[in-house]
Amino acid sequence: MTKNSIHNLEAISSQVRRDIVRMVHACQSGHPGGSLGCTEYLVALFFEAMERHQEFNLDGIGEDLFFLSNGHISPVFYSVLARAGYFDPAELATFRQIDSRLQGHPTTHEGLPGVRVASGSLGQGLSVAIGAAQTKKLNRDNSLVYVLMGDGELQEGQVWEAATYAPHNKMDNIIAAVDYNGAQIDGATEQVLSLGNLRAKWEAFGWDVMEVEQGNDMASVIQGLDDAISRTGKGKPVMILLHTEMGSGVDFMMGSHKWHGIAPNDEQLASALAQNAETLGDY
Numbered sequence: 001m002t003k004n005s006i007h008n009l010e011a012i013s014s015q016v017r018r019d020i021v022r023m024v025h026a027c028q029s030g031h032p033g034g035s036l037g038c039t040e041y042l043v044a045l046f047f048e049a050m051e052r053h054q055e056f057n058l059d060g061i062g063e064d065l066f067f068l069s070n071g072h073i074s075p076v077f078y079s080v081l082a083r084a085g086y087f088d089p090a091e092l093a094t095f096r097q098i099d100s101r102l103q104g105h106p107t108t109h110e111g112l113p114g115v116r117v118a119s120g121s122l123g124q125g126l127s128v129a130i131g132a133a134q135t136k137k138l139n140r141d142n143s144l145v146y147v148l149m150g151d152g153e154l155q156e157g158q159v160w161e162a163a164t165y166a167p168h169n170k171m172d173n174i175i176a177a178v179d180y181n182g183a184q185i186d187g188a189t190e191q192v193l194s195l196g197n198l199r200a201k202w203e204a205f206g207w208d209v210m211e212v213e214q215g216n217d218m219a220s221v222i223q224g225l226d227d228a229i230s231r232t233g234k235g236k237p238v239m240i241l242l243h244t245e246m247g248s249g250v251d252f253m254m255g256s257h258k259w260h261g262i263a264p265n266d267e268q269l270a271s272a273l274a275q276n277a278e279t280l281g282d283y
Contacts, residue, residue, distance in 0.1 A: 003048050009218050011279040012083060013043045017249045018282060019079035021272040023095040024263045030096060030104065033259035034150065035076035037181050037244040040221045042080045045146060049225040056086055056113035064143045065132055067117055069125020070150035070179065071105040072261070078102050081114035082283075089283040123156025125149055126176060130166050130237075133174040144232060145174045152184030155193045160205070166237040167206025175228045176207075177240040180215070183257035198241060208236040215244035249276055 105120025129147035247253025
């Protein structure tokens with residue numbers, strides 16, 4: 001991948017983190033923890049890995065597609081879409097306001113460019129992505145389909161139905177990723193409902209599984225995506241276990257499930273912004 005340097009991608013990530021905390025602070029509602037943890041991955045996808053059209057079209061013919069399954073991390077999704085040029089970043093100021101296109105969980109009803117499916121009802125994104133990937137195969141469209149899920153989301157049974165379907169049908173044009181931060185709204189995933197040996201589970205279902213151990217290091221994420229793309233087209237769907245830290249980039253939020261869905265106060269916002277440089281201009 002050569003579209004952007006690691007330095008430029010890190011600079012974009014810094015601005016995205018500013019957007020996230022400002023959006024959630026302004027409405028005193030939202031999910032900053034997981035959004036911050038997935039910043040590098042979404043920036044790497046939209047600014048480097050994906051072959052996408054600048055003009056958004058729901059058909060998505062001839063371009064790579066992305067589906068966000070864990071829709072509660074909409075702040076990072078909206079910020080990345082805006083910074084990637086799908087809509088004016090100024091619209092980020094309307095996050096979670098009445099009549100805003102930027103609802104707490106993404107929806108297609110408002111026609112927001114970049115959003116391909118309503119999400120937030122957990123467990124459904126992988127099924128949707130597999131459907132899109134199978135459609136591309138039927139249409140002889142060689143583009144890829146990406147989907148991101150949360151690790152707590154894997155406690156939903158529908159995920160494992162989809163996990164069975166994809167290898168059986170040789171859906172080797174899909175790259176799924178799990179935000180493997182070990183935390184969900186009620187605490188550690190290990191305590192709420194243990195996921196066991198996640199790699200072994202996905203491999204047992206027939207997926208080509210790889211891990212990105214440093215999911216908040218841009219160089220590692222880029223290398224991981226390069227690896228994942230190289231594994232497509234070989235008869236198996238690809239799974240990335242993306243090890244991240246909830247609240248990454250904001251020291252007082254890092255590693256705590258308590259920031260799954262809590263907004264910072266004025267003092268905390270100031271601290272978070274001081275830790276992330278303004279690189280693209282605040283909205």
